[in-house]
Amino acid sequence: MSAPHPLSVWARNVSPSPTLAIDAKAKAMLAAGEDVCSFAAGEPDFDTPQFIKDAAIAALQGGKTKYAPTPGIEPLRQAIADRYAAEYGYKVASSQVVVSPGGKYSCYLAILATCNPGDEVIVPAPYWVSYPEMVKLSGATPKFVLCDDRAGFKLTPALLGAAITPKTKLVILNSPSNPTGAVYTRAELAALAGVCVRHNLYVLADEMYEHLIYDGNEPVNFAMLGAEVEKRTITVAGFSKTYSMTGWRLGTLVAPAPIAKACAELQSQMSSNATTFAQYGALAALQEKGRAVAALAGMKAAFDRRRKHLHAELNRIPGITCLLAGGAFYLFPNISSFGVKDVDFCAQLLEREKVAAVPGSAFGAEGYLRLSYATSDEMMRKGLERLARFCAGLRK
Ligand SMILES: Cc1ncc(COP(=O)(O)O)c(C=O)c1O
Incomplete structure (x- = not known):
């Protein structure tokens, strides 16, 4: 019997999403009881507003199946x-x-x-x-x-x-x-x-x-x-x-x-x-609209506050420079001064300090990190402390 054919070029050439992979790894470590601080999430950390859930539940119960x-x-x-x-x-x-x-x-x-x-x-x-x-x-x-x-x-x-x-x-x-x-x-x-x-x-x-x-x-x-x-x-x-x-x-x-x-x-x-x-x-x-606007305003205010905080704290870490972004819930600090490849930086950061971040090279830009601030204040505080310690170690 000959071996089964290789998979298609589409299957062989596609790279699985690195952001989903890192997020999944951080979630698995958390589930295993590890004290992980994740800046890897690409999703808001809020629940869907209740009135939206209620409408879907009503549709489900009303036979929209x-x-x-x-x-x-x-x-x-x-x-x-x-x-x-x-x-x-x-x-x-x-x-x-x-x-x-x-x-x-x-x-x-x-x-x-x-x-x-x-x-x-x-x-x-x-x-x-x-x-x-x-x-x-x-x-x-x-x-x-x-x-x-x-x-x-x-x-x-x-x-x-x-x-x-x-x-x-x-x-x-x-x-x-x-x-x-x-x-x-x-x-x-x-x-x-x-x-x-x-x-x-x-x-x-x-x-x-x-x-x-x-x-x-x-x-x-x-x-x-x-x-x-x-x-x-x-x-x-x-x-x-x-x-x-x-x-x-x-x-x-x-x-x-x-x-x-x-x-x-x-x-x-x-x-x-x-x-x-x-x-x-x-x-x-x-x-x-009224309920949607109220729900959105609450989330947006929280994101905005965290954005400013994360930006200020990142720029206090020697070696990191970070632009203040005007939207979404990400910052993209430059870590090139450490002279370490961003993939290695992220791997070591996760291993040594249990902080999850996505390397810039996953987005086609070596020398950066993507940090999501769709995370709690407490997580951000702890994560920043660990990131600062990690960076200080790299500069020794
Ligand atoms: C820029 C951008 N476009 C599109 C999407 C797709 O969003 P979804 O498929 O979750 O609706 C995302 C999600 O991360 C995104 O960041």
């Missing part, structure tokens, strides 16, 4: 269309909205709907870990553009222009950013939009953290930067981060009608619909 229409239940698609109109003046029909099993899946649909094998996709680094893998799974090639802390972790029109080739099809923009927390201004996005339109490029605008922006700054909806921009933009967002609904697996996508239709058709063959009763919970989040 069957397949739903592929692109989502109509009232939810309409509510999503309404919120884009209300928040940004972005007027879309409900047929331009697709509800998917997670923002991650929405991104993948957007890439599959627009990219052919051989196309190039511009991915500014530091990037969210899943973009390169999704691009590769579509047969296209990611083209990375490093935007380090000297650039505020942001792509510029000059850097973008230099990366464009005749094969470039799509640009991925993520503001606020995971992993850096960087928030682009309207002017910065408008300048990038101009380049994208000039070169006829699609844009995947990942606005997953749009409601977690601090210092009184307003989120910018990329599609609304002009009629030609709107024609080329696929907006991804969702419920995971805004409403602390990561486990519900619900994402959204808004796009020009032909792209939205293609995404729905791809979804019809790959996952059917997002979980039916979960969609009723999301509907409550959008319809019961």
Whole structure:
């Protein structure tokens, strides 16, 4: 008998998510009774607001347990269309909205709907870990553009222009950013939009953290930067981060009608619909605005307080420099002065001090750490103390 065939190139080439792996390791150590401080989580540490849970429970009890229409239940698609109109003046029909099993899946649909094998996709680094893998799974090639802390972790029109080739099809923009927390201004996005339109490029605008922006700054909806921009933009967002609904697996996508239709058709063959009763919970989040705003304000205030605290404390540790990020719930300190590879830094930090952090190289930027402040004050205090001790040891 001959040996079974090797697995496919897709299976062999995909890198499993390093952030999920480190988070899972930290959770396993905690479950084994170890005193771990984790800065690795990519999810809010709050529970889903009760009124959202109640709506899903009522839907479940009311028999919403069957397949739903592929692109989502109509009232939810309409509510999503309404919120884009209300928040940004972005007027879309409900047929331009697709509800998917997670923002991650929405991104993948957007890439599959627009990219052919051989196309190039511009991915500014530091990037969210899943973009390169999704691009590769579509047969296209990611083209990375490093935007380090000297650039505020942001792509510029000059850097973008230099990366464009005749094969470039799509640009991925993520503001606020995971992993850096960087928030682009309207002017910065408008300048990038101009380049994208000039070169006829699609844009995947990942606005997953749009409601977690601090210092009184307003989120910018990329599609609304002009009629030609709107024609080329696929907006991804969702419920995971805004409403602390990561486990519900619900994402959204808004796009020009032909792209939205293609995404729905791809979804019809790959996952059917997002979980039916979960969609009723999301509907409550959008319809019961007063309760949603109150819940979000509480979470956002806590994140903002921790953001400032973590930023100040990190910059007090000799050898670390850290920009104050304007959004999401991450900081991305520079640890290159220690002369240790970030992967080794994180491995030793976990082993010696039981502090979990994700190395910058997982996001395409060596010499940094991603620290999530979606963690309790007590955990942060203890974790910072240990990190400072670890860094002092490295400098000896
Ligand atoms: C930038 C970004 N986009 C999309 C997602 C996907 O979110 P989800 O699939 O949990 O809805 C995440 C989650 O970590 C993210 O950080």
